[in-house]
Amino acid sequence: MGTTNQSLTKKVINNFDNLSTKYTPDPLVIAIILSVLVFFWSAIFTGSLQQPLQAWDNGFWKLLNFTLQMSMILLGGYLVATAPYVNKLIISQAKKIKTPQQAIIITTLLSCATSWLNWGFGLVASAIFAMEVGKQLKTVNYRLLVASSYSGFILWHGGLSGSIPLLLNSENNFSFHLIGKIVPLSETIFSSLNLILLLTVTICLLLVNSWLNKWSLSEEIHLQVETEIDMPVKINSPADKLNHSYLIVLIAFILGITALILNSYKEGFNADLNNVNYILFFLALLLQKNVSSFMNSVNKGAKKLGPIIVQYPFYAAIMAILTDTGLAKEISQVFINLSSEKTLPFFTFLSAGLINILVPSGGGQWAVQGPIVIPAALELNASLTPTILAVAWGDAWTNLLQPFWALPLLAIANLKIKDILGFCLLNLIATGVVISLLLWLLA
Numbered sequence: 432m433g434t435t436n437q438s439l440t441k442k443v444i445n446n447f448d449n450l451s452t453k454y455t456p457d458p459l460v461i462a463i464i465l466s467v468l469v470f471f472w473s474a475i476f477t478g479s480l481q482q483p484l485q486a487w488d489n490g491f492w493k494l495l496n497f498t499l500q501m502s503m504i505l506l507g508g509y510l511v512a513t514a515p516y517v518n519k520l521i522i523s524q525a526k527k528i529k530t531p532q533q534a535i536i537i538t539t540l541l542s543c544a545t546s547w548l549n550w551g552f553g554l555v556a557s558a559i560f561a562m563e564v565g566k567q568l569k570t571v572n573y574r575l576l577v578a579s580s581y582s583g584f585i586l587w588h589g590g591l592s593g594s595i596p597l598l599l600n601s602e603n604n605f606s607f608h609l610i611g612k613i614v615p616l617s618e619t620i621f622s623s624l625n626l627i628l629l630l631t632v633t634i635c636l637l638l639v640n641s642w643l644n645k646w647s648l649s650e651e652i653h654l655q656v657e658t659e660i661d662m663p664v665k666i667n668s669p670a671d672k673l674n675h676s677y678l679i680v681l682i683a684f685i686l687g688i689t690a691l692i693l694n695s696y697k698e699g700f701n702a703d704l705n706n707v708n709y710i711l712f713f714l715a716l717l718l719q720k721n722v723s724s725f726m727n728s729v730n731k732g733a734k735k736l737g738p739i740i741v742q743y744p745f746y747a748a749i750m751a752i753l754t755d756t757g758l759a760k761e762i763s764q765v766f767i768n769l770s771s772e773k774t775l776p777f778f779t780f781l782s783a784g785l786i787n788i789l790v791p792s793g794g795g796q797w798a799v800q801g802p803i804v805i806p807a808a809l810e811l812n813a814s815l816t817p818t819i820l821a822v823a824w825g826d827a828w829t830n831l832l833q834p835f836w837a838l839p840l841l842a843i844a845n846l847k848i849k850d851i852l853g854f855c856l857l858n859l860i861a862t863g864v865v866i867s868l869l870l871w872l873l874a
Contacts, residue, residue: 448853455849458834462745473756483752490751498743507711508551509732514718525563531571535644542583543633547590558843577844578854579640588827594793595823596620609805639861674723687713738838750790763803776817776874783825791835817874831859
């Protein structure tokens with residue numbers, strides 16, 4: 432009987448894997464298909480073709496500012512993770528791993544910890560670590576290892592770079608008139624509910640990825656690693672000396688951080704997107720040691736941004752259709768109509784997960800759902816913190832299914848979304864159950 436159950440378990444896991452490998456297209460194809468589906472859905476909902484077409488045209492470039500902020504977070508994370516000291520630390524730790532199970536557990540923990548610190552840094556650091564482990568340990572299932580390095584990304588919106596908590600902690604944010612105050616991070620990121628969610632989801636990911644490692648088929652993948660030979664640099668001119676001077680970047684770092692400290696002392700520090708990017712930028716500049724090294728890493732990191740920059744306008748247009756036609760409001764309203772004071776966070780989480788598949792942007796999603804869920808919470812006398820966190824965690828949750836944010840990680844790891852999606856789907860199911868239960872019981 433035990434052998435039969437083991438065989439069935441292995442079959443289920445590998446069926447998930449095989450189906451995702453066979454039927455998952457390029458992420459841009461997914462974005463276009465979603466655009467078409469949302470267009471026809473909204474056309475049926477509104478009874479008009481013109482209205483969704485106008486919304487599409489008006490919305491295509493609406494998220495340019497936010498796109499730049501997100502791109503800079505990713506680039507800043509890449510620059511920090513690939514800085515010589517940080518990169519050497521990652522490689523040295525990868526060499527200490529001796530077994531596949533150890534590799535999966537440590538990679539999952541690293542993904543969770545770094546994604547909590549900063550989602551851009553988490554994506555890059557865990558991908559680099561997974562790739563280095565894959566080089567050293569040929570017996571590990573490399574595709575599962577990379578999936579594990581992505582799985583911790585589900586924690587990002589409960590972490591220090593979470594768009595919604597940072598946005599609500601910013602002055603003049605567009606939700607201020609709904610809530611009537613700035614929501615401090617003590618009520619979101621550092622709330623007891625969020626800390627419990629972070630710990631429980633991390634344990635869940637460790638258990639699921641370890642289970643997958645036990646039952647999935649092992650395989651050998653030959654990594655197509657890009658090797659770049661750094662040629663010796665000849666410093667012949669005063670300009671070369673300036674380009675390779677540590678003093679220059681140290682001065683820039685001191686100037687930037689001093690300005691931030693003085694401004695924070697005068698006006699108070701807000702951990703919003705701009706300040707997070709600001710700190711990452713100057714920290715990366717310092718860690719890269721000189722301007723020449725910094726710009727070399729910038730050029731490499733910029734190559735990872737292409738798919739995001741190309742796809743964001745499609746999702747901005749989808750968001751515009753959902754918002755302008757009232758379709759997103761209708762989707763959220765369906766879930767809210769099912770809710771009570773106790774169950775509002777649970778149903779908000781489910782609706783946020785659904786909408787995130789169409790709008791994979793935390794700030795963009797809050798623009799859609801915030802004006803709906805906040806009045807609902809006030810009307811039902813429900814607590815704001817669980818409701819806000821439900822949107823944040825719902826947005827992060829279905830990123831395990833939506834390939835948008837996996838693209839930079841996959842570019843580093845030299846894989847495609849179809850290579851990891853089957854494993855991610857099983858993590859999606861497990862974490863969805865855990866988060867739903869916690870929001871239901873603890874809200």
